[in-house]
Amino acid sequence: xxxxxxxxxxxxxxxxxxxxxxxxxxxxxxxxxxxxxxxxxxxxxxxxxxxxxxxxxxxxxxxxxxxxxxxxxxxxxxxxxxxxxxxxxxxxxxxxxxxxxxxxxxxxxxxxxxxxxxxxxxxxxxxxxxxxxxxxxxxxxxxxxxxxxxxxxxxxxxxxxxxxxxxxxxxxxxxxxxxxxxxxxxxxxxxxxxxxxxxxxxxxxxxxxxxxxxxxxxxxxxxxxxxxxxxxxxxxxxxxxxxxxxxxxxxxxxxxxxxxxxxxxxxxxxxxxxxxxxxxxxxxxxxxxxxxxxxxxxxxxxxxxxxxxxxxxxxxxxxxxxxxxxxxxxxxxxxxxxxxxxxxxxxxxxxxx
Amino acid sequence: xxxxxxxxxxxxxxxxxxxxxxxxxxxxxxxxxxxxxxxxxxxxxxxxxxxxxxxxxxxxxxxxxxxxxxxxxxxxxxxxxxxxxxxxxxxxxxxxxxxxxxxxxxxxxxxxxxxxxxxxxxxxxxxxxxxxxxxxxxxxxxxxxxxxxxxxxxxxxxxxxxxxxxxxxxxxxxxxxxxxxxxxxxxxxxxxxxxxxxxxxxxxxxxxxxxxxxxxxxxxxxxxxxxxxxxxxxxxxxxxxxxxxxxxxxxxxxxxx
Numbered sequence: 001x002x003x004x005x006x007x008x009x010x011x012x013x014x015x016x017x018x019x020x021x022x023x024x025x026x027x028x029x030x031x032x033x034x035x036x037x038x039x040x041x042x043x044x045x046x047x048x049x050x051x052x053x054x055x056x057x058x059x060x061x062x063x064x065x066x067x068x069x070x071x072x073x074x075x076x077x078x079x080x081x082x083x084x085x086x087x088x089x090x091x092x093x094x095x096x097x098x099x100x101x102x103x104x105x106x107x108x109x110x111x112x113x114x115x116x117x118x119x120x121x122x123x124x125x126x127x128x129x130x131x132x133x134x135x136x137x138x139x140x141x142x143x144x145x146x147x148x149x150x151x152x153x154x155x156x157x158x159x160x161x162x163x164x165x166x167x168x169x170x171x172x173x174x175x176x177x178x179x180x181x182x183x184x185x186x187x188x189x190x191x192x193x194x195x196x197x198x199x200x201x202x203x204x205x206x207x208x209x210x211x212x213x214x215x216x217x218x219x220x221x222x223x224x225x226x227x228x229x230x231x232x233x234x235x236x237x238x239x240x241x242x243x244x245x246x247x248x249x250x251x252x253x254x255x256x257x258x259x260x261x262x263x264x265x266x267x268x269x270x271x272x273x274x275x276x277x278x279x280x281x282x283x284x285x286x287x288x289x290x291x292x293x294x295x296x297x298x299x300x301x302x303x304x305x306x307x308x309x310x311x312x313x314x315x316x317x318x319x320x321x322x323x324x325x326x327x328x329x330x331x332x333x334x335x336x337x338x339x340x341x342x343x344x345x346x347x348x349x350x351x352x353x
Numbered sequence: 354x355x356x357x358x359x360x361x362x363x364x365x366x367x368x369x370x371x372x373x374x375x376x377x378x379x380x381x382x383x384x385x386x387x388x389x390x391x392x393x394x395x396x397x398x399x400x401x402x403x404x405x406x407x408x409x410x411x412x413x414x415x416x417x418x419x420x421x422x423x424x425x426x427x428x429x430x431x432x433x434x435x436x437x438x439x440x441x442x443x444x445x446x447x448x449x450x451x452x453x454x455x456x457x458x459x460x461x462x463x464x465x466x467x468x469x470x471x472x473x474x475x476x477x478x479x480x481x482x483x484x485x486x487x488x489x490x491x492x493x494x495x496x497x498x499x500x501x502x503x504x505x506x507x508x509x510x511x512x513x514x515x516x517x518x519x520x521x522x523x524x525x526x527x528x529x530x531x532x533x534x535x536x537x538x539x540x541x542x543x544x545x546x547x548x549x550x551x552x553x554x555x556x557x558x559x560x561x562x563x564x565x566x567x568x569x570x571x572x573x574x575x576x577x578x579x580x581x582x583x584x585x586x587x588x589x590x591x592x593x594x595x596x597x598x599x600x601x602x603x604x605x606x607x608x609x610x
Binding site: 186189190193194195197198200201204205207208209210211212213214215216222330 | 404405406425426427430431435436438442443444445446447451454455456457458459460461465468469470471475478479482518519521522
């Protein structure tokens with residue numbers, strides 16, 4: 001179809017190689033803090049892409065990714081922790097069978113995290129997709145809270161509010177960047193296929209989608225389950241990055257962060273989700289200085305924790321007023337667009353049509 | 354001629370309001386039948402019942418001998434009944450050709466895994482979708498607009514695109530809801546020719562709602578007139594034009610001084 005397919009594939013491979021080289025040097029040369037930021041960037045990019053599949057592409061305003069992240073994080077953490085570690089951690093109630101005996105390799109725990117999360121997505125989907133629009137948002141918001149509260153109260157499974165400590169730090173740059181790449185590849189391909197077009201059709205006009213024979217319920221379910229699967233793995237990676245998890249980590253705040261990212265990137269754009277995830281994650285670190293005590297002229301401002309979120313919120317408000325489309329709108333990155341952009345620049349702005 | 358479709362005693366109640374009552378209709382293969390009546394007569398409600406958007410309160414819908422009651426809209430489309438909408442409902446940001454390709458999506462056999470990992474079956478099916486969509490665009494004269502966004506098309510072409518999209522689902526019965534609405538006389542004429550040609554080429558049976566009386570009288574072999582949800586007349590265009598009840602429904606009672 002595309003005459004430039006070979007060239008584009010070569011360029012994509014080259015780009016991946018460049019990123020891999022950068023990561024290789026970062027892995028050995030960068031400080032722990034910098035590596036931590038890179039890891040966060042990669043995980044959040046993948047999470048944003050998967051969240052965008054249901055919220056942006058399919059247009060179903062779900063507010064429950066924190067539930068999937070929590071499920072994934074707990075599943076994989078409970079699987080990689082050694083039986084001894086679990087015995088020591090669960091001081092109030094001992095952990096139930098078979099979790100007290102099981103220990104699996106990291107990759108198995110991640111697959112399990114994705115699968116369990118996808119299964120929850122399937123079960124949740126039945127009540128969730130009985131409603132639309134605002135109601136759907138409220139129902140998913142509710143499920144997000146339910147998962148957190150359950151995690152808080154099932155002492156013998158999740159260790160309750162004490163959380164899980166001493167999770168081994170398996171997550172490294174290769175895991176996170178590999179996961180981000182796999183997510184972008186999978187979701188990107190899905191969106192470009194006829195299944196993806198059907199998802200977009202549901203966003204534009206569900207009635208018309210039904211009229212041309214699209215089973216809207218199962219297509220929405222498909223997007224939801226795929227989204228849950230990747231969010232679950234992301235949760236697993238996050239757990240093995242920060243090594244300590246507790247229910248308070250998976251509040252609505254996490255969902256809100258992801259929501260900012262996909263809105264900033266442009267709802268429906270995978271490219272936008274990645275760009276915005278990098279921007280917000282890096283920006284969150286870069287903006288740390290605003291929370292420190294400052295002296296501006298005669299003004300002595302004490303450190304205000306949470307100031308960064310105020311800035312992000314303001315950013316979101318400004319975007320809603322001036323650039324509702326976000327960074328990318330619904331467009332996607334493509335080499336062809338880059339080349340036609342370069343050609344336009346070469347021709348000069350005057351002659352551009 | 355064999356019977357393709359039959360509706361028996363269809364009734365639709367919304368709370369206390371009866372939108373349609375005791376609606377009977379039988380369609381033979383290859384027929385073009387018109388459904389007319391003043392605004393609010395219940396014509397679109399009949400379409401919504403047939404296409405599976407409403408479940409009739411009473412009555413039975415039969416298509417090729419199968420009962421359609423309780424089936425979902427997408428299932429009915431797959432069985433072979435396609436529809437267009439009174440207010441055009443395209444997918445605005447998708448390309449013209451993508452709008453049509455989507456109509457074939459409901460019949461592909463590839464799973465979404467096959468689609469994501471480009472299994473050979475999916476590749477073949479995708480090429481097939483593209484090829485068929487292009488043929489269909491040629492048929493309705495929209496081939497050169499294939500790569501444009503559907504929302505950028507002029508009104509008349511959007512109508513045609515919506516009809517083409519409905520045809521993509523492979524229907525035997527096509528329901529057209531006011532296809533000529535908002536068109537000028539020459540566009541209407543063009544549409545009339547197109548519908549007649551498509552009917553022959555695709556072996557369609559057509560049920561249409563229309564307010565443009567000239568259009569209805571010229572295209573339909575049989576007409577059914579609804580008023581306040583009740584069938585008040587049925588017959589050939591000539592009979593309908595003379596029917597006093599129809600004249601009354603449209604123009605009000607004839608007063609004799």
